[in-house]
Amino acid sequence: xxxxxxxxxxxxxxxxxxxxxxxxxxxxxxxxxxxxxxxxxxxxxxxxxxxxxxxxxxxxxxxxxxxxxxxxxxxxxxxxxxxxxxxxxxxxxxxxxxxxxxxxxxxxxxxxxxxxxxxxxxxxxxxxxxxxxxxxxxxxxxxxxxxxxxxxxxxxxxxxxxxxxxxxxxxxxxxxxxxxxxxxxxxxxxxxxxxxxxxxxxxxxxxxxxxxxxxxxxxxxxxxxxxxxxxxxxxxxxxxxxxxxxxxxxxxxxxxxxxxxxxx
Amino acid sequence: xxxxxxxxxxxxxxxxxxxxxxxxxxxxxxxxxxxxxxxxxxxxxxxxxxxxxxxxxxxxxxxxxxxxxxxxxxxxxxxxxxxxxxxxxxxxxxxxxxxxxxxxxxxxxxxxxxxxxxxxxxxxxxxxxxxxxxxxxxxxxxxxxxxxxxxxxxxxxxxxxxxxxxxxxxxxxxxxxxxxxxxxxxxxxxxxxxxxxxxxxxxxxxxxxxxxxxxxxxxxxxxxxxxxxxxxxxxxxxxxxxxxxxxxxxxxxxxxxxxxxxxxxxxxxxxxxxxxxxxxxxxxxxxxxxxxxxxxxxxxxxxxxxxxxxxxxxxxxxxxxxxxxxxxxxxxxxxxxxxxxxxxxxxxxxxx
Numbered sequence: 012x013x014x015x016x017x018x019x020x021x022x023x024x025x026x027x028x029x030x031x032x033x034x035x036x037x038x039x040x041x042x043x044x045x046x047x048x049x050x051x052x053x054x055x056x057x058x059x060x061x062x063x064x065x066x067x068x069x070x071x072x073x074x075x076x077x078x079x080x081x082x083x084x085x086x087x088x089x090x091x092x093x094x095x096x097x098x099x100x101x102x103x104x105x106x107x108x109x110x111x112x113x114x115x116x117x118x119x120x121x122x123x124x125x126x127x128x129x130x131x132x133x134x135x136x137x138x139x140x141x142x143x144x145x146x147x148x149x150x151x152x153x154x155x156x157x158x159x160x161x162x163x164x165x166x167x168x169x170x171x172x173x174x175x176x177x178x179x180x181x182x183x184x185x186x187x188x189x190x191x192x193x194x195x196x197x198x199x200x201x202x203x204x205x206x207x208x209x210x211x212x213x214x215x216x217x218x219x220x221x222x223x224x225x226x227x228x229x230x231x232x233x234x235x236x237x238x239x240x241x242x243x244x245x246x247x248x249x250x251x252x253x254x255x256x257x258x259x260x261x262x263x264x265x266x267x268x269x270x271x272x273x274x275x
Numbered sequence: 276x277x278x279x280x281x282x283x284x285x286x287x288x289x290x291x292x293x294x295x296x297x298x299x300x301x302x303x304x305x306x307x308x309x310x311x312x313x314x315x316x317x318x319x320x321x322x323x324x325x326x327x328x329x330x331x332x333x334x335x336x337x338x339x340x341x342x343x344x345x346x347x348x349x350x351x352x353x354x355x356x357x358x359x360x361x362x363x364x365x366x367x368x369x370x371x372x373x374x375x376x377x378x379x380x381x382x383x384x385x386x387x388x389x390x391x392x393x394x395x396x397x398x399x400x401x402x403x404x405x406x407x408x409x410x411x412x413x414x415x416x417x418x419x420x421x422x423x424x425x426x427x428x429x430x431x432x433x434x435x436x437x438x439x440x441x442x443x444x445x446x447x448x449x450x451x452x453x454x455x456x457x458x459x460x461x462x463x464x465x466x467x468x469x470x471x472x473x474x475x476x477x478x479x480x481x482x483x484x485x486x487x488x489x490x491x492x493x494x495x496x497x498x499x500x501x502x503x504x505x506x507x508x509x510x511x512x513x514x515x516x517x518x519x520x521x522x523x524x525x526x527x528x529x530x531x532x533x534x535x536x537x538x539x540x541x542x543x544x545x546x547x548x549x550x551x552x553x554x555x556x557x558x559x560x561x562x563x564x565x566x567x568x569x570x571x572x573x574x575x576x577x578x579x580x581x582x583x584x585x586x587x588x589x590x591x592x593x594x595x596x597x598x599x600x601x602x603x604x605x606x607x608x609x610x611x612x613x614x615x616x617x618x619x620x621x622x623x624x625x626x627x
Contacts, residue, residue, distance in 0.1 A: 175324045176357045178344040180422065181374030190370075194361040 043253050046246045054250035062227055063235040063251060070143055070231060071211035074150035078207045082158035083200070087188070089159075090166035108156045115152055116220025123148070123221065145222035146229055150211035157210060158203045164274040165199025166192065202269040209262035213255055276300055277426050277458060282320060282330030289316050292482035293330070298426070301456040305469050305490075308479030309505065314462045317479070318428040321460070322351045334425055345374070350419035354431040356411040358403035364390075364414045365399040371422045389417040392454070393447065409440035416448070420455065429461040433468065445471055466506070478502050494547070496620045503545045503622070510546040510590050516621060522563070523621045528588040533563040534619035542621045548581060548593035550618035553602070553610050563616035570608050573599075584612050 015022040046054070054060055088094075089101055107115060123129035123139035132139065139145040169192055177187035193200070215233040222229040224238055232251045239248035277298040284291040291313050298304050306314050320327050323344035331340045339347050350371075358367050366373075368390060369382040377385075390396040393413040403411055412432060419427055432448070433441045449472055452459055461472060469476050469490050477487040486498040497503035503511045514527035518537040525532045525544045534544045552558060558565055568586030580599040582592045590612055594602075604610065 170355075170357065172353055172357050173359065175319065175322070175344070176351060176353070176418075177359075177370070177374075178324070179322050179347070179349060179351050180371030180418070181345045183343070183345065186374065191359055195359070197361070 039256055042249060043256060046249050050246045051250055051253065054246045055254075057247065059227065059230070060235065060247060060250050060254075063230050063232045064254065066143060066146070066229075067212050067231040067233075070146045071150060071208050071214075074147045074154065074211045075204055075208040077147070077151045078155045078158040078211075079200075079204060082155050082203075082207075083162050086159050086162035087166050087192075089163050091171060104159055105156055107153055108160075112149075112153050112214070112216030113220060116149060116217035119145070119148055119152060119217060119221045140221060141223045141225065141229065143222065143229060146214075146218045146231060149217035149221050150214045153214055153217050154207045154210045158207045161199055161203035161206070161274040162196065165196045165203070168199075168274075169195050198269040199274055202266050202274065205262045205265045205269075209258055209266075212258055276333075276335060277321070277460075278331075278333040279317075279321065280331045280333070282317075282327045282332065284316055284320055284325055284327045286316060286325070289313050290482040291317055291320065291327070294482070294484055295330075296477060296484055296487065298458055298460060300458055303452055303459045303461065303472055303474045304477060305461045305463060305473035305475075306477045306479055307463055307466075307469060307505075308485075312479040313482040314479050315430050318351065318430055318460060318462065321426070322349050322428055323347050324351075348422065348424050349426045349428060350422050350424040351428045352412070352415050352419050352430065352432050354434050356403070356408075356415045356435075358411055358415055358418070360403050362402075363399065364395065364401055364403065364406070367403065367414055368399075368417045368421055370418060385421050386417070389421045390414075392420075392451065393417050407440075408436050409444055412436065412444060413447070416451070420451070420457070424457065426458045426460065429459060431462050431464070434464065441465075448472065478505065480505070497545060497622060499622055500543055503543065510548060510551075512544050512588060514542060514544060516540060516542045516544075522616050525619075525621065530566060530587045532619055533616040534621045535616055536621060538621050538623060540623070542623055544619050544621050546590070546614055546619045548591045551590060551592045551612050551614045553582065553584070553592050553594065553604075553612050555602070555604070555608070555610055557611050558613045564619065565611060565613040567609065567611050570604060570606050570610060573604075573606055584610060586612055 085104070089097065089104075120140065123132065123145065129139065137144065139148055173191050173195065174184075174187040177191045178184070182190060212231075213233055214231075215237065218229070218231065219234065219237075224230070224234045226238060230238065232255055236248050236251040236255070239245070239251065279294055279296040282291055282294045289311060294313075294317060296304075306317070308314055316325065319325050321332060323339070323342060327340060331338055333339065334347065334349070358364075359370065362370065365386055368386045372382045372385060386399070387396060390399055393416060395410055395413045395417065398406060398410055398414070403414065406414065412435075416432070433444055436444060445468060452472075461468070463469065473490050475487060476490050476493050478485045478493060480501055486493060486502050488496075493502065494506050497506060500511065512525070512527040512532070514525040514532070516523040516525045516534075516539050518524070518539055521537055523534045523537045523539070523542070523544075525534055525542060527544065532544055557567075566586035568584040568590070570582055571585050571589065572583035574581045574583075575596070578596050580594045580596055582594065582599075582604070584590045584592055592612060
C-alpha cells in the first residue's frame with residue numbers, strides 16, 4: 012500500500028484501468044443476471060429469438076464471406092503492388108471505420124433504393140431495401156475495413172521473397188500466393204474473419220436504415236434487442252443481449268489468440 | 276553459359292546501370308560490393324523476379340529476358356533462408372518438384388539425396404522454425420539444388436550464420452559445387468568467401484560491375500581507387516608516373532616508387548601492407564623499392580600488427596604479432612622498408 016502512496020501517479024492510473032474493467036464486468040453481469048434462468052431459457056427457445064439467431068447467423072456468415080472475397084484480394088494489392096492513386100484508395104477504404112453506421116445506412120438506402128443501379132438490381136429481383144439482403148450489405152459495408160486492414164498488415168508482414176522463391180521453384184503468381192502466402196497469412200485471416208463476423212452479428216445502425224426493424228422479417232439479434240426493449244418485453248431483449256455478449260467474449264478471445272490487435 | 280548483356284533496371288534506391296557479365300558453365304562467380312551496389316537486384320533480375328528496363332539475358336544461347344521465373348530453371352537462396360514456415364523440411368525441399376508435378380516417389384528420392392548430401396536427412400519431418408540457422412540454410416540450399424538448376428543464385432547465403440557454422444557451410448558449398456558442377460553466382464561481403472570459393476570475382480558499385488577477374492587479380496591489381504579501397508589495399512598513393520626500363524616510376528611526395536604496369540601520367544599506386552618488408556638494416560635483397568623511415572604508430576589488430584612508417588610519405592606495414600615481437604621495434608625507431616616493383620600496382624585516375 013505504501014508503494015501506491017509514494018507514487019500517486021501509479022495509484023491514479025491503475026485505479027482508472029481497474030475501475031473501468033470493473034464497470035464493464037458489472038454491466039455485463041447485470042444484463043445476463045437480470046432475468047431468471049427459466050425465463051432466459053424459454054425466451055431463447057421462443058420462435059422470435061430463434062428466428063433472430065438464425066437470421067443473424069445467416070446474414071453475418073454471408074457478409075463475412077463477402078468481406079473475405081473482396082477484402083482479401085484488395086488487401087493483397089495494397090500490400091504488394093504500387094499503383095496510381097494507391098494512397099487515396101487506402102484512405103478511402105478506411106473511411107467506413109470513421110463513418111457513423113447510421114450515415115452509411117442512409118447512403119446504402121439511397122444507393123439501393125433510389126439510384127439507377129439499385130433500381131436495376133431490384134428489377135432483376137435483388138431487393139435490398141427492407142429485406143435481409145439489406146442487412147448483409149450493411150454488415151459488409153461497415154465491417155469490410157476491418158478485414159482489409161488486418162489482411163493488409165498481415166500481407167505486409169510476409170516478405171515478398173517467399174513468393175519470389177516459390178516462383179523460381181515453378182509457381183505462377185497465383186500458385187505462389189495460394190501455396191505460400193495465404194497459408195502463412197492463416198492467423199491474420201482467422202483473426203480478421205472472426206472480428207468481421209462478430210461485428211457483423213452486432214451491426215445495428217446501418218442495417219436499421221436500409222433493412223428496417225420488422226419483427227420476424229429483418230429481426231437480427233441487435234434489432235430484436237431494440238424492438239423488444241422498446242415494447243417492454245425484457246426477457247426477450249435480454250436473451251438477445253446475452254447471446255451477443257457470449258459471441259463477443261468468444262470472438263474477442265479468438266481474435267486475441269491469433270494476434271488480431273497487432274494487425275488492426 | 277549465362278550471359279547478362281547491358282542490363283539496366285531502375286528501382287529508385289537500388290539500380291542496375293548497364294551491367295554485362297558472362298558466367299561459364301560450372302563456374303563459381305562471387306560478387307562483392309558495398310551495400311546498395313545493386314547486387315541483390317542483379318540476382319533477382321537474373322531469376323526473373325524483376326523485368327529489366329533494357330538489355331538482355333541469355334541462358335545457353337536462349338534469350339530468357341522476358342521468361343517467367345518458373346521457365347528459367349534458375350534457383351535463388353537468400354540470406355534469411357525464406358523457408359516456408361508452414362511446410363516441413365521435406366515438403367520445403369520437395370516444393371519445386373511438386374510444382375513440376377514430379378511423381379511423389381521420385382520427389383522423395385531426390386529430397387533424400389540432397390538432404391543426405393547436406394547432412395539434414397534426420398531433420399526432414401521438422402518444421403523450419405525449430406531448426407538452427409545453419410540447418411535452415413542447408414534446407415534452403417537443398418530446396419534449390421533438388422531442381423538441378425542451370426544456375427544457383429546465392430544472396431549472402433552465409434552472412435546470417437555464426438562464424439563456426441559459416442566456415443562449415445562454406446566448405447560444404449565448396450564440395451557441393453565440386454560434385455554437382457552447378458553454375459553459381461554468390462553475393463557476399465566476406466573476403467574469405469571470395470578467396471575460398473570464387474573462380475572469378477566481380478566487384479559492384481553503384482549499379483555497375485567495376486571489375487571482374489580472378490580473386491588474386493582483384494586484390495593485387497585493383498583497377499581503380501574504389502576497388503583498391505574496397506578490397507583493403509591500404510597504401511594507395513597519388514603520383515605522377517614516367518616510364519623507365521619497362522617499369523613505371525611514380526613520384527609520390529618526392530619518393531620514387533617503381534611499379535607496374537608501365538603507365539605514364541597521373542596515376543594511383545597501391546601496395547598491400549603485407550607485401551612490405553621492414554628491418555633495422557638496409558635490405559640487401561634485389562628489391563626495387565627501398566626507403567628509410569621512422570615508425571610513427573603501432574596498432575595491434577588481432578594477430579596482426581600494423582605499423583605506420585613515415586618514409587617521406589606514410590606507409591602501412593603489416594606484420595604478424597610474433598614477427599613484430601621478434602624485431603623489438605617501437606614508435607620512434609628508424610627502419611628500412613622495402614617492396615618489389617611487382618608488388619606495387621599502378622592504376623589510372625591520379626588526377627581524379
